[in-house]
Each structure stands twice: as C-alpha cells, then as structure tokens.
Amino acid sequence: MTACSFSCGMARASGTSRTCSPAGRTPTGPTSASRRPGPARVRGRTRAGSSTSPSPRSGSAPSTRSTGSWKASARPISRYSASLADPVGERFDEAALSNGLQVHKRRVPLGVIGVVYEARPNVTVDIAALCLKTGNAAILRGGSDIRQSCAAITSVIAEALARCGLTVDAVQSITDPDRALVGALLRMDKYVDMIIPRGGAALHRFCVENATVPVITGGIGVVHLYVEASADITRALPLIFNAKAQRVSVCNALDTLLVDRAIAPELLPHVAATLAPAHVEMRCDEQALAILQNSGAHVSAAAPGDFGTEFMDYILAVRVVEGIEQAIEHIAHYGNGHTEAILTENSAAAARFTDEVDASAVFVNASTRFNDGGQLGLGAEVAISTQKLHARGPLGLRELTTYKYIAHSDYAVRG
The missing domain is CATH 3.40.309.10 (Aldehyde Dehydrogenase; Chain A, domain 2)
Known part of the structure; x- marks a missing residue:
C-alpha cells in the first residue's frame, strides 16, 4: 500500500479536514530539523542514562533498523490504523442536572503533536497515520541518520494529502540539521500541544528539561x-x-x-x-x-x-x-x-x-x-508512556485526544 492510499483511506475514515480545528490554528512551526539532542540511541541503557554497547555474536537477530524491517512494519500499521474506530466526536458521561443543564463530554483532537525520535524511519509513518486518524497535525523530527528517509516519506504523505483535498501542512518533517530547531520546537507552546520523545534517556531528559510544551515521556524500560x-x-x-x-x-x-x-x-x-x-x-x-x-x-x-x-x-x-x-x-x-x-x-x-x-x-x-498497543487491543500506538499524566501505557488513538464539556439548556441562568 502506498502512502497516498493509506492517507486517503484514513482521511475518508476520520475526516481529517478537521485537523487542528480544536486550537483554531495551523502548524506553522519549524519546517527544518536539528541534530538530535544527546547521543545516538544504543542498545544498552541504564536507568541513569549511561549506555553499554552490544557485542557481535553469532545467531543474533537481524537489526530491526534495516530498510526492509521498517518498510514491513509501516504497511500494516497504516492499514490497521485506517480500519480502527474513530474516537473523535465520541459522547460520554452524559447527565441531566437539576440546574437545567444537559451535559456531556465530547472527545476532540489534541491539536498539534510534535514527535522527536531517533533511528527508526517507520515512526514517521506510524505517527502520521495515527495523527491523521485522530484529526491532529504532526511535526516530526527524526534523527540525523534518517533525515533523508523522513523527508522522502513526508513528501509522499504531503502529496497524498493534497490529492485528498487536505492541507499538506498536516504532517511536517524537520529536516534542517540545525540543533537549535529542536529546542525551538520544544518551546512553541503557542502552536504545539504535546511533545512525544521516542529514543534514549538523554533525549527524554533533554525534552523534559527544555520544553514549555507538555511532554509525554516513556519508552525506556528496565523490565x-x-x-x-x-x-x-x-x-x-x-x-x-x-x-x-x-x-x-x-x-x-x-x-x-x-x-x-x-x-x-x-x-x-x-x-x-x-x-x-x-x-x-x-x-x-x-x-x-x-x-x-x-x-x-x-x-x-x-x-x-x-x-x-x-x-x-x-x-x-x-x-x-x-x-x-x-x-x-x-x-x-x-x-x-x-x-x-x-x-x-x-x-x-x-x-x-x-x-x-x-x-x-x-x-x-x-x-x-x-505491552504493546496492538497486543492490548488498542490498535497502533505512538509510544508507551511511563508517566501518570495525561496518559499511561501504550498511547493509542484515544490517548491522542482530549475532551470538552458540552452543555445545553433552555436559556438557563445560574441561581
């Protein structure tokens, strides 16, 4: 399945023309990238963030970062995301109150989600698929070693969005190698609603220490x-x-x-x-x-x-x-x-x-x-959160939304 077909399919399924509508803005953030903060992710990570290097061994599994691996993982994610139920617009916690209000909560997109990740190009497709499905815009910053792959993937997604009549800015990729742009993204609280880092402890720590945008941390597990x-x-x-x-x-x-x-x-x-x-x-x-x-x-x-x-x-x-x-x-x-x-x-x-x-x-x-979104019945995921606010565990479609209160009455005034 091409990126065009998966984007068009999700647009029809979820109505992504509403992208960013909750905040009433378009993602006018940076359109170029920086080198990732902190060292590249390696296999051995301590709780404190130091690392150990793996030694070669016969019989080891092939690298999960190979081109074939990320392409293979991207296709089912995009197809599956398109088939999932759209959480946006869900009504819940309905109540008729004694003050005359008919109240319910309505699920809405978060708005603009920034994702900073390291060495897996398939994350570009995963995030785009889930954000488009939930009506969110995405600003993506992949590691410098996958910069060209991320740019190419995002270009194809933009072409698909244009063919569907949707804004091509709904999914943006930062490709400029200027490190300062990551810090700028983390501080764009006027435009960006959430930051999700996917990588090593140094990356998570950099985002938490430098962001004015809310950050969802996780993905580092001593299991x-x-x-x-x-x-x-x-x-x-x-x-x-x-x-x-x-x-x-x-x-x-x-x-x-x-x-x-x-x-x-x-x-x-x-x-x-x-x-x-x-x-x-x-x-x-x-x-x-x-x-x-x-x-x-x-x-x-x-x-x-x-x-x-x-x-x-x-x-x-x-x-x-x-x-x-x-x-x-x-x-x-x-x-x-x-x-x-x-x-x-x-x-x-x-x-x-x-x-x-x-x-x-x-x-x-x-x-x-x-412990995976698909295995726990959530569908695809963007990350696994180890914090307790705003979400915990695999971040699926519902975790990429928030809610608003909707109240109806007959010209009620507060007594």
Whole structure:
C-alpha cells in the first residue's frame, strides 16, 4: 500500500479536514530539523542514562533498523490504523442536572503533536497515520541518520494529502540539521500541544528539561519477570525465551529475571539451556552464579549496574530472591514503571504483585512483550508512556485526544 492510499483511506475514515480545528490554528512551526539532542540511541541503557554497547555474536537477530524491517512494519500499521474506530466526536458521561443543564463530554483532537525520535524511519509513518486518524497535525523530527528517509516519506504523505483535498501542512518533517530547531520546537507552546520523545534517556531528559510544551515521556524500560515458587517450570521456559530473545532491541524486552529461591536450583539450569540457542549472556548475582557456574552456560557475575540497565541486547540480569516481598522491593528500586510480570499458580501472589508493583502494565503469566498497543487491543500506538499524566501505557488513538464539556439548556441562568 502506498502512502497516498493509506492517507486517503484514513482521511475518508476520520475526516481529517478537521485537523487542528480544536486550537483554531495551523502548524506553522519549524519546517527544518536539528541534530538530535544527546547521543545516538544504543542498545544498552541504564536507568541513569549511561549506555553499554552490544557485542557481535553469532545467531543474533537481524537489526530491526534495516530498510526492509521498517518498510514491513509501516504497511500494516497504516492499514490497521485506517480500519480502527474513530474516537473523535465520541459522547460520554452524559447527565441531566437539576440546574437545567444537559451535559456531556465530547472527545476532540489534541491539536498539534510534535514527535522527536531517533533511528527508526517507520515512526514517521506510524505517527502520521495515527495523527491523521485522530484529526491532529504532526511535526516530526527524526534523527540525523534518517533525515533523508523522513523527508522522502513526508513528501509522499504531503502529496497524498493534497490529492485528498487536505492541507499538506498536516504532517511536517524537520529536516534542517540545525540543533537549535529542536529546542525551538520544544518551546512553541503557542502552536504545539504535546511533545512525544521516542529514543534514549538523554533525549527524554533533554525534552523534559527544555520544553514549555507538555511532554509525554516513556519508552525506556528496565523490565522484570519474577518467577514465583508455584510457577509451572515447563510452561515458564518458552515464555522467558519469548520475553528475552524474540526481539531484544525493543522497550518491552526482558532485562532482569527474578527467581524465587525455592525453585532456583531446578529452574535456572533449564533457563540457561533454553536461552543458549540465542547466545544470551546471563549476568548473575552470587546465588544464581553458584547454581550455574559449572553448567557450561554463558554466565558471568553481575556488575553493580547491571540490575538497573535496559540492555537492548542478548544479555539478561539474573537474581535469586527470598520471596515475593523481595521481588517487589527489587522492582521498586530498579524499575522505571514500564513493564513488569509474574509467573505463578498462586492467586494470592498474583493479586499482591499486581496491587503493589507500580508500572504502566503488569502481567500475570504472560510475556512482557505484550505491552504493546496492538497486543492490548488498542490498535497502533505512538509510544508507551511511563508517566501518570495525561496518559499511561501504550498511547493509542484515544490517548491522542482530549475532551470538552458540552452543555445545553433552555436559556438557563445560574441561581
């Protein structure tokens, strides 16, 4: 499917001629780009924002940043977005009040959304599709290494919008390599309604510290899976492999495995054997290392910083814990509210874990890889928010809207 056809399809489905109408303005922001603030995103990220570089290994998955990969991911996103229900115009919370008012809320677009991202050209298509579907305008700034790709994609989208009779300025791409323009975009609170950074910790920190526009942060995840004492070991193994090795370079991939001491001697050798075909390095605490050091598995002693690192590589931190309380304490200390999971056959343990773990998504007996808009039934997403305002978790179509109160009456006056 061409960009033209997906844009026209979404325009017919959502009526994107209303783009920016809530604010009564057009996106007259910068039309050129800057170098991304901070270093390029790398696979290993610590909670503090430092990084580690992945080492080459045989059997590693192909790069998700290849041209074929982003093209393949862009096509289904655009098609699926066009098929989703349009949230704009939805009426909800209707009430007839004693003061004579008939009140309801109506869902409306946010307005103009600025997105600053790094090394994935498919984000250009994802954001354009979702913003057009929800009647929002988008100002996009991709990393300098994908600058030409972003410009080409945006040009095709503009052509498609023109053919549909819509404003070509509804989706703009900043392509000028002047770094100052990113800072300018972040401070355009008169024109831009929301900023969404997609990239490493340095990019998120730069946006938060320099923006006067509201910023939705997230996408950086130190992800944990706790295997509780009652877990089914046989069924746990393929789930652990899926969470860690299916796709290591994404934010919902597993970083730290927490294993209950009661089942660690039985479980950990099986985990090592299961992960061996993917050449996963297991960085273990003292108890886990004692269990695995003579197993022939690819294991090493964990460094102090390993338990706070988003690896984005074939590396897994492993710790043996005394029970669910210590597992929850570990997650509270090292996690950043992205994705957490427990494997258990104990309903009380599951309830305690979901009640006490603070994250955008908490899973029971499911892979952490399910924290995704499409997998959670939201359709496509623009990012995963780890904050609590204005939205949390995957940002789908509804999260790209706000609402207004509409009140009708018969010439009512306030008493």
